[in-house]
Amino acid sequence: MARCDQGYLCRVCNAEVEDIVDSELYLRFVIGEIDPETLHTSPECHLRCNALLAQFISDPRFEPRISVEGDFSMSALDSEFVRTKSDLVNRGYARLWEIMQDEVGMAVIDYPLEEVQSKWR
Numbered sequence: 001m002a003r004c005d006q007g008y009l010c011r012v013c014n015a016e017v018e019d020i021v022d023s024e025l026y027l028r029f030v031i032g033e034i035d036p037e038t039l040h041t042s043p044e045c046h047l048r049c050n051a052l053l054a055q056f057i058s059d060p061r062f063e064p065r066i067s068v069e070g071d072f073s074m075s076a077l078d079s080e081f082v083r084t085k086s087d088l089v090n091r092g093y094a095r096l097w098e099i100m101q102d103e104v105g106m107a108v109i110d111y112p113l114e115e116v117q118s119k120w121r
């Protein structure tokens with residue numbers, strides 16, 4: 001789902017993923033969970049439709065705040081893991097907003113967080 005493309009449908013709810021800030025796929029890309037080769041062959045998903053990932057986002061721009069019950073809830077997970085993951089996911093989420101508001105036409109390969117890009121080099 002590049003900004004000008006249309007028609008990428010969420011694998012969970014089947015509705016269109018309209019903005020990069022709604023994209024679970026791109027969030028996972030910017031935080032390094034998806035590499036550039038598999039980005040375009042992976043199915044799209046709304047962030048809100050992947051609660052296990054979305055629960056880590058605490059950003060006023062992300063609404064509503066998502067919570068998960070059970071074994072994979074933030075309260076059940078290891079606190080160090082939750083701290084590290086929340087930090088990464090929130091920086092990734094903020095990055096999606098930078099990408100959406102970018103006016104110079106950033107290349108997709110430059111989307112990921114700096115630490116992710118340096119891992120790939």
Ligand SMILES: [Zn+2]
Nearest residue numbers: 010013046049
């Ligand atoms: Zn969805």
